[in-house]
Amino acid sequence: MSRRRLGLLNDAAVLASLPRYDLERITAPTLIVSVADCLYGTSTSAGYCAEHIAGARLVRYEEGGHLWVGHQGELMAELGSFLRDAA
Secondary structure (H helix, E strand, C coil), X not given: CHHHHXXXXXXXXXXXXXXXXXXXXXXXXXXXXXXXXXXXXXXXXXXXXXHHCCCCEEEEECCCHHHCCXXXXXXXXXXXXXXXXXX
16 A cells, blocks of 8 residues: 555545535436445445436445446446437
């Protein structure tokens, strides 16, 4: 981790100062995928985005970590369905 220290500190500074995006203005079809046990904590943000983007489709797995381990087949099916529906 010591080699990544400065980058991680920069990431934390950027994340702490991000403005709130006007998610309600997004009109494009939106697919949001997250995993509850992702150590980066993306699941809460994914749920928040899905609540604020009209018509967003949220796919959330309980386990699989940041890379959706064990869900590749399901995820590809979801992605294919999303792309077909959006066309």
